[in-house]
Structure formats: C-alpha cells, structure tokens
Amino acid sequence: MHENIYCNTVLKTKSRSSNKNCFSDERGGIVVLFVALFLSLVANAVLVYLHYSDGCEPVTNCTDPVLHEELDDEHNAQNIWIHPKDNKDWTAAHNCPEKSFTEMWFKNKGRFYVFSTDVKNWNSSRERCQALGGDLVIINSKEEQEYVAGMILKMKTKALYWSGLTDSQTEGKWRWVDNTHLNHSLWAAEPDNYISLEYPEGEDCAVFNGRINEAQWGDVSCLRNERRICEILCA
Structure with missing residues (x-):
C-alpha cells in the first residue's frame, strides 16, 4: 500500500x-x-x-571651384575660377529612373536651384524648400533673375513658380523670406493685389510667370497651388 x-x-x-x-x-x-x-x-x-x-538622393555637396590657367585672346596667362558642372542636371531621377521625383536640381555659382514639377500653396512650398535645407528662391541680382528666368523658359512649362517674395506681413511692403527688402524688381505691370470671389484675401505672394518673356513677376494669392523654386546653398 x-x-x-x-x-x-x-x-x-x-x-x-x-x-x-x-x-x-x-x-x-x-x-x-x-x-x-x-x-x-x-x-x-x-x-x-x-x-x-x-545614389538616388540629390547631391547637395558642391565640388570646390578649381583654379585654371587659361590663355586669353592675346595669349596672356590668366587665372580663372571655374565651378565644375554648373548648370548640370543633378536630378536624382536621372540616376534612378524607377523612382518618381518631384524636383529638378540645377547647380549654379555655389547654389542649387530646385524646380518642382508638383504644385503646392506658398506656405507648403516654403516648408518643402526648408525640408531640403534651403528656402524659396531670393533674387539678389539681375544676373540671378536672368538665370532663373532662362531655366524656366527652357523648360517650356508655361507655369507659375513661387518665389520667396511676399507682402503678407504688411500690404505693399514686399520682403524676401530672409526678411530683406526688395531692392530691385521685374514686375509685369503688377503687383495689383487683385481681390476675387475665389481669393478675397488678395494677392500677397510673388511668382515667376513662365508664360511671358523673361518670366517676369506677378502677385497671386498665397493659397493657390503652383510650382516652386527652392534655393539651397552648397554644403
């Protein structure tokens, strides 16, 4: 048991x-x-x-300028600083065709100019530029305006492109996004701050008009969806 x-x-x-x-x-x-x-x-x-x-992301590092010795018409040596690959299309989509990119990158004189193919309102466009490490483009000279306008006309999109110019803070006092005053302009018979039923707030943001010669400026409502141009200093 x-x-x-x-x-x-x-x-x-x-x-x-x-x-x-x-x-x-x-x-x-x-x-x-x-x-x-x-x-x-x-x-x-x-x-x-x-x-x-x-290899599929845009390159934001510019090659340092190289000092070249060249001969002028009189065969005298002169030193010239050359920025390699200026105006080359740096768009990542050229290296990665299977991906869809919404911007085209071009380098000129120590800066990248990023032209969008999609559209956003002015504030969203600025946020996108800042996310890329820059801001909406600021025109500091006639030469820069000619370069940007030339690129717009070369693309033949006949589109409007946002710039970094606005008078949203004080009507009639146009400032760039870095808070500098407008010291020269290329308005096309504007700004007129046109008020419409669709945009009763008026027109407080500037665009490059790709539909006219020299891509002169116009003022439109900041709420419109347009293409943009970002400006990014080379890293």
Whole structure:
C-alpha cells in the first residue's frame, strides 16, 4: 500500500516535471522564433533602404571651384575660377529612373536651384524648400533673375513658380523670406493685389510667370497651388 502511494507520488512528480520542461522548451522556442523573425524584418528593411537610397538622393555637396590657367585672346596667362558642372542636371531621377521625383536640381555659382514639377500653396512650398535645407528662391541680382528666368523658359512649362517674395506681413511692403527688402524688381505691370470671389484675401505672394518673356513677376494669392523654386546653398 505504501509502496503504491510512493510510486504514484513519484510518477506524478515526474509527470509534472516533464510537463514543465515541455512548456519551457515551447516558450523558449517561440521566443527564439520571434527574435529571428524580428531580425529578419530589420535586415530586410535595411536592404530595401540601401537599395532605394544608394545614389538616388540629390547631391547637395558642391565640388570646390578649381583654379585654371587659361590663355586669353592675346595669349596672356590668366587665372580663372571655374565651378565644375554648373548648370548640370543633378536630378536624382536621372540616376534612378524607377523612382518618381518631384524636383529638378540645377547647380549654379555655389547654389542649387530646385524646380518642382508638383504644385503646392506658398506656405507648403516654403516648408518643402526648408525640408531640403534651403528656402524659396531670393533674387539678389539681375544676373540671378536672368538665370532663373532662362531655366524656366527652357523648360517650356508655361507655369507659375513661387518665389520667396511676399507682402503678407504688411500690404505693399514686399520682403524676401530672409526678411530683406526688395531692392530691385521685374514686375509685369503688377503687383495689383487683385481681390476675387475665389481669393478675397488678395494677392500677397510673388511668382515667376513662365508664360511671358523673361518670366517676369506677378502677385497671386498665397493659397493657390503652383510650382516652386527652392534655393539651397552648397554644403
């Protein structure tokens, strides 16, 4: 009788111990499986990132200008600073045709000029430019205006492009996004601050008008969705 009780107790203890070991093994296996699955997902994410980002992002680092010795018409040596690859299309889409990019990048005299192909309102356009490391374009000279206008007309889009010029703070006092005053202009018989039923707030933001010669400026409502030009200093 005592032997049977002892045997039953031993058997039950062994059975419970075996069950505990089985449960521990199962839990351990599940943990290992989850860890392996997690690591696999991380590895795949890294590979996908590398595949789509490697060489597919616009390059914001300008090559340093190189000092060249050239001969003028009278065969006299003169040193000239040359900015390599100015006006080259740096758009990443040229290297990654499978991806869709909404901007075209061009470098000129230590700056990138980024021309969008999508449209946004003025504030959203400025946010996009700032996200790229710059701001909406500021025209500081006649030469810069000619360059930007030339690029717009060359694209033949006949579109309007946002600039960094606005009088939203004080009507009639136009300032650039860096808070500098407008010291020269190329308005096309504007600004007129036209008020319409669609835009009763008036016209407080300036655009380059790609539909006319020299892409002269016009004022339109800041709420309109138009293309943009960002200006980014070379890193």
